[in-house]
Amino acid sequence: MTFEDVTSPFLQAAAGQVADHTPVWFMRQAGRSLPEYRGVRGEGSILDAIKKPDVATEITLQPVRRYGVDAAVLYSDIVVPAHAVGFGIDVAPGTGPVAEQPLRNRKDLERLRPMEFDDVHYVIATVEQLATELPTNVPLLAFAGAPFTVGSYLIEGRPSKDYRNTKALMRTDETLWHDVMDRLAESAITFIDAQLSHGAGAFQLFDSWAGALSRRDYDRYVLPHSRRVFSELASRHPQAPAIHFGIGCDHLLESMNSAGPTVLGLDWRTPIRNARSRMGDDLIVQGNLDPALVLAGREPAIAGALDVLRDNELDNGQQHRGHIFNLGHGVQPDSDPEVLQAVVDVVHETTRQGATTSANNS
Amino acid sequence: MTFEDVTSPFLQAAAGQVADHTPVWFMRQAGRSLPEYRGVRGEGSILDAIKKPDVATEITLQPVRRYGVDAAVLYSDIVVPAHAVGFGIDVAPGTGPVAEQPLRNRKDLERLRPMEFDDVHYVIATVEQLATELPTNVPLLAFAGAPFTVGSYLIEGRPSKDYRNTKALMRTDETLWHDVMDRLAESAITFIDAQLSHGAGAFQLFDSWAGALSRRDYDRYVLPHSRRVFSELASRHPQAPAIHFGIGCDHLLESMNSAGPTVLGLDWRTPIRNARSRMGDDLIVQGNLDPALVLAGREPAIAGALDVLRDNELDNGQQHRGHIFNLGHGVQPDSDPEVLQAVVDVVHETTRQGATTSANNS
Numbered sequence: 001m002t003f004e005d006v007t008s009p010f011l012q013a014a015a016g017q018v019a020d021h022t023p024v025w026f027m028r029q030a031g032r033s034l035p036e037y038r039g040v041r042g043e044g045s046i047l048d049a050i051k052k053p054d055v056a057t058e059i060t061l062q063p064v065r066r067y068g069v070d071a072a073v074l075y076s077d078i079v080v081p082a083h084a085v086g087f088g089i090d091v092a093p094g095t096g097p098v099a100e101q102p103l104r105n106r107k108d109l110e111r112l113r114p115m116e117f118d119d120v121h122y123v124i125a126t127v128e129q130l131a132t133e134l135p136t137n138v139p140l141l142a143f144a145g146a147p148f149t150v151g152s153y154l155i156e157g158r159p160s161k162d163y164r165n166t167k168a169l170m171r172t173d174e175t176l177w178h179d180v181m182d183r184l185a186e187s188a189i190t191f192i193d194a195q196l197s198h199g200a201g202a203f204q205l206f207d208s209w210a211g212a213l214s215r216r217d218y219d220r221y222v223l224p225h226s227r228r229v230f231s232e233l234a235s236r237h238p239q240a241p242a243i244h245f246g247i248g249c250d251h252l253l254e255s256m257n258s259a260g261p262t263v264l265g266l267d268w269r270t271p272i273r274n275a276r277s278r279m280g281d282d283l284i285v286q287g288n289l290d291p292a293l294v295l296a297g298r299e300p301a302i303a304g305a306l307d308v309l310r311d312n313e314l315d316n317g318q319q320h321r322g323h324i325f326n327l328g329h330g331v332q333p334d335s336d337p338e339v340l341q342a343v344v345d346v347v348h349e350t351t352r353q354g355a356t357t358s359a360n361n362s
Numbered sequence: 363m364t365f366e367d368v369t370s371p372f373l374q375a376a377a378g379q380v381a382d383h384t385p386v387w388f389m390r391q392a393g394r395s396l397p398e399y400r401g402v403r404g405e406g407s408i409l410d411a412i413k414k415p416d417v418a419t420e421i422t423l424q425p426v427r428r429y430g431v432d433a434a435v436l437y438s439d440i441v442v443p444a445h446a447v448g449f450g451i452d453v454a455p456g457t458g459p460v461a462e463q464p465l466r467n468r469k470d471l472e473r474l475r476p477m478e479f480d481d482v483h484y485v486i487a488t489v490e491q492l493a494t495e496l497p498t499n500v501p502l503l504a505f506a507g508a509p510f511t512v513g514s515y516l517i518e519g520r521p522s523k524d525y526r527n528t529k530a531l532m533r534t535d536e537t538l539w540h541d542v543m544d545r546l547a548e549s550a551i552t553f554i555d556a557q558l559s560h561g562a563g564a565f566q567l568f569d570s571w572a573g574a575l576s577r578r579d580y581d582r583y584v585l586p587h588s589r590r591v592f593s594e595l596a597s598r599h600p601q602a603p604a605i606h607f608g609i610g611c612d613h614l615l616e617s618m619n620s621a622g623p624t625v626l627g628l629d630w631r632t633p634i635r636n637a638r639s640r641m642g643d644d645l646i647v648q649g650n651l652d653p654a655l656v657l658a659g660r661e662p663a664i665a666g667a668l669d670v671l672r673d674n675e676l677d678n679g680q681q682h683r684g685h686i687f688n689l690g691h692g693v694q695p696d697s698d699p700e701v702l703q704a705v706v707d708v709v710h711e712t713t714r715q716g717a718t719t720s721a722n723n724s
Contacts, residue, residue: 162653162654162657162694163654164654164657164658164694167652167654167655167658167662168654168655168657168658168659168662171655171658171662171665171666172658172659172661172662211610211631213631214630214631214632214633214652215631215633216633248573248610250612250613251612251613251631251632268576269573269575269576269577269613270576270613271576271577271578290529290576291524292524292525292526292529292530293529293530293533295524295526295530296526296529296530296533296534297530297534299534300529300530300533300534303533304533332524332526
């Protein structure tokens with residue numbers, strides 16, 4: 001096996017280098033959309049399944065085997081750290097994260113004690129197992145929820161449309177707000193550090209719901225804490241690419257990019273070309289096929305995937321460096337795996353051709 | 363009563379003129395947040411209440427009496443036209459619009475026959491009654507759902523997070539898609555025309571969920587139809603200001619503005635200053651206090667309202683012309699009317715002072 005054979009297209013693209021083909025992975029690729037997942041998942045909370053390293057390893061590997069994607073993403077959940085320190089939060093099927101007692105005051109914050117590696121020993125065991133089982137050119141992605149998004153679940157106590165309690169807290173007790181964000185930033189850092197220290201090769205910080213904020217509020221109440229996550233992890237794991245992603249965040253992208261990720265995740269609302277024109281031609285992007293097009297069927301999904309690649313094209317028809325293909329949001333549970341396979345294949349085939357000639361793309 | 367006394371601050375601001383004070387109204391001001399509403403509303407579907415002109419008139423008047431807002435907005439619903447032509451759609455309490463049989467193919471479109479004035483005779487009766495009962499300086503706002511947003515309810519059959527069927531239809535049968543949008547554009551035109559012809563003084567087109575689309579998709583699948591609504595109504599009712607509004611549409615604002623409204627509605631994510639820097643200093647805007655701050659209480663709401671006014675300030679400290687104060691989304695049902703009253707009062711008081719000196723603001 002030559003050096004080239006073990007080079008990861010994901011890591012190359014994340015470093016802005018020419019890769020053999022545009023790497024592909026899907027947010028939520030591991031999980032409910034796969035029949036083989038339902039076979040091993042068992043009953044009970046997802047948080048219980050995550051606690052079983054053999055099960056979590058198998059579920060993480062399934063989409064890598066099936067689709068030939070270029071990265072594995074740990075089967076995990078953004079509330080794992082809060083759950084692990086005993087805050088009292090679970091993931092209710094069909095609803096999402098539900099906290100027994102939401103975080104509304106300083107006393108509630110005491111229930112969110114600082115997390116240590118040992119609190120998530122089962123995640124570490126899964127990561128270690130995956131490090132030995134994954135193909136060498138398929139890195140494992142760690143992930144964590146960003147302070148705002150995790151905070152919104154803890155404060156609301158359940159998924160919210162308007163984030164009323166979260167916004168009330170930031171506006172009425174800014175000191176407590178920043179203390180909560182501090183604690184959640186520390187927890188995200190520790191959680192990702194635990195994974196990167198035991199075999200994960202990159203990570204994504206999900207600030208899924210940050211788009212509910214104006215940019216002024218984001219900059220004041222959220223950005224310093226997300227920036228701290230990227231900065232601390234860059235210092236501890238300088239080799240690990242960092243992805244920053246949120247839904248409906250077009251109006252926040254400059255700020256989210258300034259938090260310091262290596263790669264900026266885009267949902268389907270922001271054209272790749274638009275993101276580069278705003279944040280620089282060397283911006284490394286991830287995205288951004290609308291997952292609704294996967295639900296719409298094979299033809300719309302393939303057409304949409306080709307649109308994404310066209311959006312990443314240089315004037316000479318070659319692919320711009322620094323693009324990781326993904327959906328613009330997580331895989332919907334009722335997505336057809338055959339359609340996802342067709343998307344992986346068309347991206348690989350279309351861009352492998354391009355990569356041959358793109359040696360000149362410097 | 364002098365001419366000035368009957369001049370409407372709403373209509374002045376909508377025309378980009380200096381007004382006595384910044385006009386205020388709230389999306390969904392008529393309805394569930396008011397105790398006096400619950401007193402007259404009765405049981406059953408909102409669509410039944412809308413059919414009773416006495417009830418609908420009273421509910422429309424309640425917030426005008428209580429708050430002293432500068433515009434009345436008809437107690438109505440965006441699915442009224444589809445319901446009126448017998449498509450088979452109702453508003454389920456706690457859920458939203460639910461269609462018995464969603465619109466998925468050409469045969470389903472036949473069930474959505476063209477609407478005529480007589481189909482909504484009860485709405486016309488309400489409008490006529492309001493025209494005699496409203497203060498002369500408080501115009502009645504008509505409204506309708508934009509083709510995309512109404513279409514999404516008809517096609518999905520219920521409120522959706524991902525608009526999967528809507529996006530599938532636009533991508534897999536573009537001819538049928540445009541036929542559906544055509545029919546819905548006609549219905550919005552007729553519905554608003556009916557109201558403007560019988561006493562309403564302005565209108566708002568709600569494209570609440572257009573933000574789910576990329577700008578490319580919006581421009582191709584939606585914009586021509588919304589543009590037709592504004593263009594046709596401008597031709598039939600050139601004196602009536604037209605407002606265009608959607609949630610999470612920051613990335614679409616240039617396109618939505620190009621559809622031809624008089625006033626661009628903003629949600630709380632887009633600063634007024636940012637909108638004017640993008641679309642011209644003479645842009646007339648409506649918005650944009652985050653309704654979550656109303657839920658957060660009196661102090662955060664007042665502080666937020668003052669932030670909005672500050673965002674509309676000229677360098678000399680006076681208010682920019684052409685601003686209609688509103689929330690950045692509808693009033694939440696559990697909002698405290700006292701907090702909304704405080705918002706109306708602070709906007710009126712703060713800007714009435716400003717208006718005195720802003721005679722120089724030319």
